[in-house]
Amino acid sequence: MRFLTAGESHGPELTTIIEGVPSHLPLTEEDINKHLQRRQKGYGRGRRMQIEKDQVRITSGVRHGKTTGAPITLHVENKDWKHWQRIMGSEPISEEEEKEIKRKLTRPRPGHADLNGAIKYRHRDMRNVLERSSARETTVRVAVGAVAQKLLEYFKIELCGHVLEIGGIRSNDCSYTSIYELKTKSEESEVRCLDAEASKKMMEAIDQAKEDGDSIGGVVEVVAVNVPIGLGSHVHYDRKLDGKIAQSVLSINAFKGVEIGVGFEAARMLGSQVHDEIIYIEGEGFSRNTNRLGGFEGGMTNGMPVVVHGAMKPIPTLYKPLQSVDIDTKEPFSASIERSDSCAVPAAAVVCEAAVAWELANAFLEKFGSDTIEDIHDHFEQYESKAREF
Numbered sequence: 001m002r003f004l005t006a007g008e009s010h011g012p013e014l015t016t017i018i019e020g021v022p023s024h025l026p027l028t029e030e031d032i033n034k035h036l037q038r039r040q041k042g043y044g045r046g047r048r049m050q051i052e053k054d055q056v057r058i059t060s061g062v063r064h065g066k067t068t069g070a071p072i073t074l075h076v077e078n079k080d081w082k083h084w085q086r087i088m089g090s091e092p093i094s095e096e097e098e099k100e101i102k103r104k105l106t107r108p109r110p111g112h113a114d115l116n117g118a119i120k121y122r123h124r125d126m127r128n129v130l131e132r133s134s135a136r137e138t139t140v141r142v143a144v145g146a147v148a149q150k151l152l153e154y155f156k157i158e159l160c161g162h163v164l165e166i167g168g169i170r171s172n173d174c175s176y177t178s179i180y181e182l183k184t185k186s187e188e189s190e191v192r193c194l195d196a197e198a199s200k201k202m203m204e205a206i207d208q209a210k211e212d213g214d215s216i217g218g219v220v221e222v223v224a225v226n227v228p229i230g231l232g233s234h235v236h237y238d239r240k241l242d243g244k245i246a247q248s249v250l251s252i253n254a255f256k257g258v259e260i261g262v263g264f265e266a267a268r269m270l271g272s273q274v275h276d277e278i279i280y281i282e283g284e285g286f287s288r289n290t291n292r293l294g295g296f297e298g299g300m301t302n303g304m305p306v307v308v309h310g311a312m313k314p315i316p317t318l319y320k321p322l323q324s325v326d327i328d329t330k331e332p333f334s335a336s337i338e339r340s341d342s343c344a345v346p347a348a349a350v351v352c353e354a355a356v357a358w359e360l361a362n363a364f365l366e367k368f369g370s371d372t373i374e375d376i377h378d379h380f381e382q383y384e385s386k387a388r389e390f
């Protein structure tokens, strides 16, 4: 499968086309909308989220609740567009109008794409960069992830993204007995965190950052269960699935680090403490008692839950702006103030879940792929029974 996204933060809509989804997969707008709503939630979001009510419109590739195998087009309207039509319109405008309406941005915000994008694409108005680099784009990435999750769920593979840390406050209780419990408990928390005590402290830290005109980041975790052994491959660097997941997670706005399993901590542990011993269970096949490697060995899944961590930096749009330089006058100035969120880590957990879902679904199709979901199911069942008997 492959996909492209298009759309500006304050343009009319965000769009994506997904190609390569097999036929006969049940899919409705509601399957996607529930994930879009999850992404919109979270303590620390700014005023924009009160304007938007993200809902998808499917205009191709799905008929009467099932995929046809044709490219699937998804649209999500920007409700804010009505305030931006003149500023963001596609039709030419006069120089006079330009001065009046353009909301030209000449003071790059440190930490954003503004300056690099302006130099690279030779834009004197950095709004041309800002509009596309905005994390608004993650809306359609979640829509794409929802389609991927629908495919994975057909094979009982389930995922959940939740928050481990915000502004240095860590969740102390990460225990759950099932993916269902993980999903419901994290959904109940306003910061998508399992630990109620830590959730409260995280919300206080977000309040403080907001009051100070500042922003805070954090760490999210994505867990995927019932993943078969052997997604990805050891045979070539660009087929290693943990590497693909890392790329996908790092491509999410403001993400600066990725870990699989114990991740960086592995560098500080002994080999005997890191690696998961192999056991054999009659009727079930090979397994492990521990999962420190987060479900990966040799770039392939090993049948244990896939565990991915992503680190998000604080959003660089600050009400207390950092120093910058005006690109027209070359004078030092405080960077432009744009409306923003003080913390988007809870939403980022949903985006990260979508990114991991996409990579898993693609690797799944690479291994079991066919044109119809029924044929894929047959390949999968055959492989699973052979793996159990191995």
Ligand code: EPS
Binding pocket: 009, 046, 048, 049, 052, 080, 133, 134, 135, 136, 138, 139, 317, 338, 339, 340, 341
């Ligand atoms: C964003 C700035 C804010 C966020 C936006 C990402 O938008 P605005 O500039 O309209 O206030 O709310 O996130 C979303 C709109 C979203 O859907 O997540 C930025 O600069 O990245």
